[in-house]
Structures are given as structure tokens and as C-alpha cells.
Amino acid sequence: MxxxxxxxxxxxxxxxxxxxxxxxxxxxxxIRVERPRQREHGDYATNVAMTLTKKVGVPPRDLAAAIAExxxxxxxxxxxxxxxxGFINITVEAASQAELxxxxxxxxxxxxxxxxxxxxxxNVEFISANPTGPLHLGHTRWAAVGxxxxxxxxxxxxxxxxEFYINxxxxxxxxxxxxxxNAAAGRPxxxxxxxGGYVTDLAAQIMREHPEYADLSGPERIAAFRxxxxxxxxxxxxxxxxxxxxxxxxxxxxxxxxxxxxxERGLERLREQGHVYESDGAVWLRTxxxxxxxxxxxxxxxxxxxYFLSDTAYYIDKRSRGFDVCLYLLGADHHxxxxxxxxxxxxxxxxxxxxxxVPIGQMVKMMKxxxxxxxxKRAGNIITLEDLVDEVGVDAARYSLIRYPVDSPLVLDLDLxxxxxxxxxxxxxxxxxxxxxxxxxxxxxxxxxxxxxPFEPELLTHEMExxxxxxxxxxxxxxxxxxELREPHRVARYLEELATAYHKFYDSCRVLxxxxxxxxxxxIARLWLCAATRQVLANGLGILGVTxxxxx
RNA sequence: GCCCCGUUAGCUCAGUCGGAUAGAGCGACCGCCUCCUAAGCGGUAGGCCGUGGGUUCGAUUCCCGCACGGGGCACCA
Numbered sequence: 001m002x003x004x005x006x007x008x009x010x011x012x013x014x015x016x017x018x019x020x021x022x023x024x025x026x027x028x029x030x031i032r033v034e035r036p037r038q039r040e041h042g043d044y045a046t047n048v049a050m051t052l053t054k055k056v057g058v059p060p061r062d063l064a065a066a067i068a069e070x071x072x073x074x075x076x077x078x079x080x081x082x083x084x085x086g087f088i089n090i091t092v093e094a095a096s097q098a099e100l101x102x103x104x105x106x107x108x109x110x111x112x113x114x115x116x117x118x119x120x121x122x123n124v125e126f127i128s129a130n131p132t133g134p135l136h137l138g139h140t141r142w143a144a145v146g147x148x149x150x151x152x153x154x155x156x157x158x159x160x161x162x163e164f165y166i167n168x169x170x171x172x173x174x175x176x177x178x179x180x181x182n183a184a185a186g187r188p189x190x191x192x193x194x195x196g197g198y199v200t201d202l203a204a205q206i207m208r209e210h211p212e213y214a215d216l217s218g219p220e221r222i223a224a225f226r227x228x229x230x231x232x233x234x235x236x237x238x239x240x241x242x243x244x245x246x247x248x249x250x251x252x253x254x255x256x257x258x259x260x261x262x263x264e265r266g267l268e269r270l271r272e273q274g275h276v277y278e279s280d281g282a283v284w285l286r287t288x289x290x291x292x293x294x295x296x297x298x299x300x301x302x303x304x305x306x307y308f309l310s311d312t313a314y315y316i317d318k319r320s321r322g323f324d325v326c327l328y329l330l331g332a333d334h335h336x337x338x339x340x341x342x343x344x345x346x347x348x349x350x351x352x353x354x355x356x357x358v359p360i361g362q363m364v365k366m367m368k369x370x371x372x373x374x375x376x377k378r379a380g381n382i383i384t385l386e387d388l389v390d391e392v393g394v395d396a397a398r399y400s401l402i403r404y405p406v407d408s409p410l411v412l413d414l415d416l417x418x419x420x421x422x423x424x425x426x427x428x429x430x431x432x433x434x435x436x437x438x439x440x441x442x443x444x445x446x447x448x449x450x451x452x453x454p455f456e457p458e459l460l461t462h463e464m465e466x467x468x469x470x471x472x473x474x475x476x477x478x479x480x481x482x483x484e485l486r487e488p489h490r491v492a493r494y495l496e497e498l499a500t501a502y503h504k505f506y507d508s509c510r511v512l513x514x515x516x517x518x519x520x521x522x523x524i525a526r527l528w529l530c531a532a533t534r535q536v537l538a539n540g541l542g543i544l545g546v547t548x549x550x551x552x
Numbered sequence: 553g554c555c556c557c558g559u560u561a562g563c564u565c566a567g568u569c570g571g572a573u574a575g576a577g578c579g580a581c582c583g584c585c586u587c588c589u590a591a592g593c594g595g596u597a598g599g600c601c602g603u604g605g606g607u608u609c610g611a612u613u614c615c616c617g618c619a620c621g622g623g624g625c626a627c628c629a
Binding site for chain 2: 032034036038045047053083084087132167170171172192280281282293298299301302304306307308332334335336338339362363403404405407408416419420423424425432435438439441443485489490493500504507508510511512513
């Protein structure tokens with residue numbers, strides 16, 4: 001039995017108990033079964049009796065007893081007990097629990113996938129760095145988490161698109177161009193310009209490819225270096241993200257928004273909705289109507305559109321492309337944008353509670369040798385995404401960035417991330433996968449064809465087998481919760497729990513025959529359990545974008 | 553001043569609609585490989601869940617205040 005089928009059985013028992021005892025119960029509440037912390041409390045527990053006691057007017061323990069009596073007759077349930085203030089503790093029959101191994105192996109990659117977000121089109125925008133430099137530590141968290149969120153959405157049945165917004169317009173681009181142009185001429189960057197060793201590298205590369213730029217001057221020269229630098233830098237960002245296994249579906253350019261008329265269309269939409277006004281020679285959006293601290297300028301007195309104008313157009317453009325939900329993953333340094341973004345959705349006539357979500361991620365720091373890392377060998381004064389990958393590898397970097405809830409600040413300990421022991425969770429989980437792969441490999445080499453069966457689930461009665469099965473059964477619920485709450489770290493934590501359950505099982509339950517021992521039915525049954533566990537570990541690691549190695 | 557986030561074991565952190573004796577890893581101490589991967593497993597020690605109130609059968613969890621720490625409040629991008 002799975003958590004869902006147990007919950008259904010409880011619901012049926014509640015209805016039956018109400019009928020048998022004449023309880024007045026217009027509707028059965030949604031039943032949630034949980035896995036008790038204490039092993040003695042059974043495989044599953046529910047507190048329905050306590051939640052219904054008021055409505056029904058019967059003491060919780062009596063109500064629990066009545067429900068338990070009905071529940072006992074359910075197929076697949078071994079025993080039911082009432083405990084504490086009115087908890088119902090349920091123990092499932094070994095065979096019905098172990099059938100799950102077959103279910104998982106047969107479902108393969110699909111095990112755990114759900115339909116809770118079926119038919120929903122979600123746009124996940126993240127990183128959206130300026131194309132004026134390499135991606136740095138501040139971008140890394142979202143590079144991993146944003147991608148994982150999109151994968152979690154896919155697993156929940158949604159249609160998720162990963163989108164990167166390129167701020168390729170405005171004065172910072174000119175400052176970027178001027179900085180490179182100056183570097184090419186051996187001059188320092190202008191005030192408010194871009195420094196860093198990468199600027200000098202860009203200048204050198206551009207001079208190699210376009211020696212003729214040396215003869216240009218004035219705005220023409222700045223524009224030439226700006227455009228060349230933009231192209232190189234954007235490509236470099238794409239290459240690094242590719243290496244990091246974060247692949248975007250859409251690279252949206254701010255310039256393109258202006259060139260395609262999306263900005264005019266967005267402005268028109270906002271005017272239609274009646275939230276645009278003029279004051280002091282500028283054009284404003286009345287975002288305060290929807291809870292923003294102050295109204296925002298769309299077009300400055302000098303006639304230039306603001307960055308905010310592009311933002312509004314971009315949001316409206318996304319919606320016009322059919323996305324039901326637009327997710328903006330922003331760093332804590334941008335949290336001030338939440339109010340105005342929500343207001344933009346409202347000003348556009350949308351529901352800010354449903355159509356737009358703006359999770360805020362806290363900052364990331366790196367420690368090495370007990371001290372905060374501040375300098376990058378490559379880029380002068382910043383730590384790049386590439387540095388991190390060079391240092392610890394893609395798997396460790398992705399895993400550790402996803403492993404924590406994004407609303408708490410993150411400190412990455414580089415010394416820990418390269419360690420190969422169980423204080424490094426990524427290896428701990430991967431090791432479990434490799435260990436199983438090894439067992440399955442050894443079985444195959446010994447000519448044991450477990451898949452040909454027969455699989456006798458009722459043999460999996462060992463304490464550790466039962467616990468492992470219980471953890472395997474949780475996976476679909478974990479994935480669904482991760483999608484609903486936009487919290488992929490739950491998947492990582494779950495995998496650690498699963499790895500622990502497997503390692504304990506492995507330690508106390510011999511799988512393959514030793515020496516000249518015969519292949520027993522329990523051997524086959526345990527191999528099914530191993531195969532199921534390997535599958536779930538692989539599926540979960542896939543959600544995180546981390547590899548599941550067969551050997552380590 | 554206003555807004556967002558955090559505060560749980562010595563350290564790094566889990567703990568979604570309020571539930572039974574608050575968890576994991578590390579660090580410390582003690583154990584387990586002639587046997588499927590010891591990158592593993594078992595045990596001991598370690599807690600006023602920041603603080604003061606409130607809500608109720610029950611609060612680490614929900615509400616309000618306070619303290620401490622981080623971040624933010626542009627006709628910049």
C-alpha cells in the first residue's frame with residue numbers, strides 16, 4: 001500500500017464508522033497520513049479522530065476506536081491501534097507494502113511524477129544577469145535552484161520554460177563598452193566603469209579579432225567595443241551555464257522587447273487599464289493602487305523609457321505568450337522589486353496572487369580554510385560560477401546550492417565540498433546509488449536474473465526492508481510538495497533519507513549469496529528492492545541535475 | 553524610519569495545513585570489514601527550538617511586541 005491508498009482506506013473507514021454509529025458527518029475531510037517518528041507507532045498514523053472530535057461530538061479516543069474498527073477489515077492492513085490522545089496507528093502487511101518495489105521498477109523514470117500541475121504553463125525566470133561580465137557567486141544559487149524548480153514543475157505535470165532576461169540596454173552597456181575601449185588603449189576604466197581582469201581580456205580578444213577598431217573614436221568606438229564585448233560575454237555566460245547543466249529555453253533581450261513593439265503594446269495595455277498618468281513631465285504607473293510603496297516612472301522627463309518600463313512590457317509579453325504563472329527568482333538584494341512587480345501584474349489586469357510569484361533567495365558566501373573567500377584568481381575581485389565549478393565540480397556545486405531552503409542565507413564550505421565522506425551529502429547519496437549499481441552488476445555477473453522473478457514481496461519482512469519501502473513510498477509526495485511550495489531542497493533532503501535507509505538495509509540484510517550458497521527467493525526479492533531504490537535515487541538526482549554514477 | 557529574511561545541539565543545518573519522547577551530518581568519545589563498494593553501519597555525550605505575551609485540548613510550527621544578525625528602500629541599470 002502507498003500513502004495515498006492508506007489515506008483512501010482511512011477516508012472509507014471514517015465514512016463507515018459514521019454510518020455504523022450514527023455520527024452526523026456531512027463530508028469527510030481530506031485525510032493526511034503521516035509516517036510517525038517512532039517506529040512503534042506503526043507504518044502510518046493519522047489524527048483525523050482528533051480533528052473530527054468537535055464536529056461529531058464524540059471524544060477523540062472513542063472516535064478513533066470506531067474508525068480503527070472499520071479500518072482493520074481493509075485488505076493489506078495488518079493492524080490498527082489507537083494511541084495517545086487519539087492517534088490511529090496503522091501497520092501495513094509486508095506483502096502489500098513490498099509490492100511497491102515492483103511498481104517502481106515497472107514505472108522506471110516515471111515513478112514519482114504527478115499531475116498536480118497538469119496543464120499549467122509556468123515561466124521560470126532566473127539569473128538574468130547583465131551581459132557585462134561573467135556570472136558570479138550571486139548568480140550561482142539561482143542557476144542551480146531555478147533549474148531544479150523547473151524540473152520539479154515538469155515532474156508535477158506542468159509545462160515549465162526556463163527564461164533568462166538579458167539587460168542589454170541602457171547606460172551600463174555604454175559604460176561596459178567604454179571600459180573595454182579604454183582597456184584596449186591601455187587606459188583605465190571610467191568612473192562607474194567595469195574593472196576586473198576580464199575587461200582587459202575582452203579588450204585583447206576584440207583587438208585580435210577586430211584590429212580596425214583601434215582607429216575608431218568617440219561614440220562609434222564605444223559602440224563597437226560594446227557590441228563585440230556583449231557578444232563574447234553573453235556567449236561566455238551561455239557556455240558556463242551549459243557546463244553547469246542549466247539550459248534555458250528562452251534568452252529574452254531587453255532590446256528585442258523595444259524593437260518588436262512589445263514595449264508599446266505593454267504601455268497600451270497599462271493605459272487601457274487606467275493606471276498610467278503624467279506628472280512633472282514624466283509618465284508614471286500608479287503602482288501604489290496595488291500596495292507598492294510609491295508610484296514608478298515609466299518614461300522619464302527626458303523621454304527615455306526606464307528599466308521599469310521594460311519590466312512591465314516583459315511581464316505582459318510573457319503573459320501574452322500563454323504563461324499562467326510567471327515566476328521571478330530574485331536575490332535578496334532585489335527584494336524591493338517584489339512590491340512593484342506584483343503591482344505591475346495587478347495594473348495589467350491580472351491576479352497578482354496567481355499570475356506572478358517572486359521568491360527571494362538569500363545571499364551566498366563561500367568559505368575556504370575557515371575564511372570567507374573574497375578574491376577570484378580569474379576575474380579580479382569576484383568569484384565566478386566557473387571558479388566554483390573548477391573548485392568542487394558540477395555535482396557538488398549544484399547539490400549544495402539546492403540542498404538548503406532559499407530563504408536562509410547559505411555558506412558554502414569549499415573544504416567540505418571536496419571531501420569524500422558522509423559529511424558531504426552529495427557523495428553520500430551518489431555512493432548509495434553506486435553501491436546498488438555494484439550489487440546489481442554482481443548479480444548479473446553471477447547469472448542471477450532477478451527481473452525474471454518470481455518476485456515474492458511477502459518475504460521482505462525485515463525491519464530495515466520495511467523502513468526502506470516506507471521511504472520509497474514517500475517519494476511522490478515529496479516531489480509534489482516540492483512543486484507546490486517551490487522548494488526543490490526537499491528532494492535533496494529526501495534523497496539523503498533514502499540513502500540512509502538503503503545503507504542501513506545493506507548493512508543488515510545480505511543481498512547476494514556468499515560463496516557457494518544457493519540463490520534463494522529472498523535474494524530475488526531483495527534485488528527487486530535494490531533495483532527500486534536505485535531507480536528512485538536516479539530519479540531524484542535527475543530532478544537536481546546531479547549525476548547518478550554506477551561506480552565511484 | 554519603513555520593508556524582506558533569519559535566530560533550533562559546540563559547528564553547518566532539516567523540521568508545509570498546530571500533534572505523541574524536537575531530528576541529521578560534522579566535531580568529541582567507544583565500537584564494526586577473511587563476506588555484495590568502510591565514500592558505509594552501530595553506540596555514548598550534547599537542547600529554556602532568541603525573548604516576552606496571545607490564540608487552544610495541545611505551539612519549534614499560527615498572531616503581536618522586543619532583541620540580535622543579513623539584505624533592501626533611484627526619473628540607476
